[in-house]
Amino acid sequence: MTLKAAPLRLSTTSASFDAEFKARLHWSADADAAIEKVVADILADVQTRGDEAVLEYTNRFDKLDAKTLPELELTQAELKAAFESLPAAQRDALEAAARRVRSYHEAQKKASGESWSYRDTDGTLLGQKVTPLDRVGIYVPGGKAAYPSSVLMNAIPAHVAGVGEIIMVVPTPKGEKNQLVLAAAYVAGVTRGFTIGGAQAVAALAYGTATVPAVDKITGPGNAYVAAAKRRVFGTVGIDMIAGPSEILVLADGTTPPEWVAMDLFSQAEHDELAQSILLCPDAAYIDRVQAEIDRLLPAMPRAEIIAASLNGRGALIHTKSMEEACEISNRIAPEHLEVSSSEPNRWEPLLRHAGAIFLGAFTSESLGDYCAGPNHVLPTSGTARFSSPLGVYDFQKRSSLIEVSEAGAQVLGPVAVTLAEGEGLQAHAEAARMRLRKI
């Protein structure tokens, strides 16, 4: 049987468009009660028994035979050796990517992550002090989805922010260590690493054990157990986000070679069967050409089955009335990756309000952004770009308000505070302000 990938064809002029579109987008992150229970038990156990519990779960789930938790620490020498064992092309590529990612995040820090203050007319100083987190944990998935690029994307912004210690955890099922992941940790400047994963690794980072230091925030993607554990420890530590399946939306005006668009849709679909690839285009004939390229290119793809399952199950090629309408629909989706595959991308960009990352013009394939353009590839999924942002330096910093009221300022602010505090029935608040007023 020939493998076929036929994303759902939709047209905005159809009466059933809204319903079909909504059904296609549907994805539920609802918590699974069984997973919740397992995770709650693991967290409680690690909180009580520390190292011992982490060791037991790791040996059991990852089929290891470690005697103590310290055995599972990755030494700096091991990270360095992994880097040095790579072919030169991979070493160079990792370093080139790291350089660009670092330089982008340095610009980000400069643009939005510096302390600021000013004095108002009565001499009162107001501002914010921006400081790095002391210690963060980054979760790196092991097994089939072990991505060294994710190590760079999590660790480098933390490093640029000035985080004191970056602790990496990465599960190694059956003891298999991914040398590229270890090498990326070396390049990115990870402080310490442990070959532990799952809810037990999240618990160790959140609560601390004799061997694993407690961190202030945990970032990085993981499976359903890791996601459930992160959600539960949120509050004890910070977390980045709960990631859903990856998505791409391509807005095409018909000027890009259709094989480029087909391959860009594939590059999302190859992640996993739940990944979502959508094309929006006002030119029906162009959509046919993209479908023809999908048919032509699919057989040669090593991950053809995953691509086909993703495109058949969740993909869509949507014919719109215009590029303007395509932009409107894109805003409803709030996609993780948004390619504006157009000869005039800057005409459409101002219309695009919600997206994790916007790739402008035909040469900007998502894959260039994923690896090495510089911006972060950890992006809000499942429509959460409506209210959240790419992982960035700001995720590894926090702000403290600064207020220094002068004696003159206290005379101006005091009466306002007194009136409002009394309105709220908080007499000590009022009295504290009143005490700072000059006795006349």
Next chain:
Amino acid sequence: MTLKAAPLRLSTTSASFDAEFKARLHWSADADAAIEKVVADILADVQTRGDEAVLEYTNRFDKLDAKTLPELELTQAELKAAFESLPAAQRDALEAAARRVRSYHEAQKKASGESWSYRDTDGTLLGQKVTPLDRVGIYVPGGKAAYPSSVLMNAIPAHVAGVGEIIMVVPTPKGEKNQLVLAAAYVAGVTRGFTIGGAQAVAALAYGTATVPAVDKITGPGNAYVAAAKRRVFGTVGIDMIAGPSEILVLADGTTPPEWVAMDLFSQAEHDELAQSILLCPDAAYIDRVQAEIDRLLPAMPRAEIIAASLNGRGALIHTKSMEEACEISNRIAPEHLEVSSSEPNRWEPLLRHAGAIFLGAFTSESLGDYCAGPNHVLPTSGTARFSSPLGVYDFQKRSSLIEVSEAGAQVLGPVAVTLAEGEGLQAHAEAARMRLRKI
């Protein structure tokens, strides 16, 4: 019986200090299983039955007798009338506070909330576009802790960010509307308001109903049910934070009138019995003087019983070896409010790494900051200042990465992406980058 407030006396030179200090700080936000179940049911019910469910829960919990949900909408005319009904002093105070809060948040937006981009040497454009959220919900507690100042502190940063619609919900137990809260909503520019509260209000905002529009993010404090509901809808919408009891830490060098410090400790303690007030000071005689002022001032306070319960149960007066050590201990606490009550506050400020807001110098009482200095009074509690920030304009904005790779840039980035993608076994990613390379 005379009411007595005696915060625990500790000294860092005591052998048992660490244990006593840790015990005093302990506060657990652990989820209550019974509350979790009730909240899960309410959320599911509102998701299914919409308006009808919200109406039923509101009538039941707030003892109302509304026939339809639209009846519970607050009209703009009602908000305006509430404002106009206030005494002139309250109107002026609300407007003065709003003006200062707005001006501070405008500075914040300018300092860290603007879009930016640059071109690198190969012509590739990199940057971030900062955009406001479309629609946010702000939760305002009703009943005994109805604070108009919180309306300003939540709505104004949203407004400054450029949020399109600000939806306020505020429960009105037994139908009692707090006129100051309504007036604050008028001053702050709330778009629509509903007199609903609890988990049902959070659900209505997260999922939308026929009457209440779905929002992108929900901010604002609430009781345990509201907190549990916010935690559960996180992911469907954004949330700000899960607030614990309020805290103040005063770092004193002994130069501030001790009655000012005593009243500042009271102003936190009067919020509720779980609020925490801590003094750190290297001068034992000064600590005695503060305790004497506590004894002298307490009887006259209208909320003396709450203050005494809070100080006796959770307060502490800690004698430190030095101001430097006091700063170190403050960093371990990561307090919500941190007063540097010293004649040289700028000597100590650089040593303070973790705090929601830092109040510098004796004239900067926390109450001035709470109401009208300008910075936000919604601050991270329970040590979460280690990894989170005051509510701000940035909470009502999100970022989209911008990448525009030139043809020349694609030649530079392509080989790096190809190498890394192949290293990760993602051939479609590699192929998408390769297609953009010039055929030679």
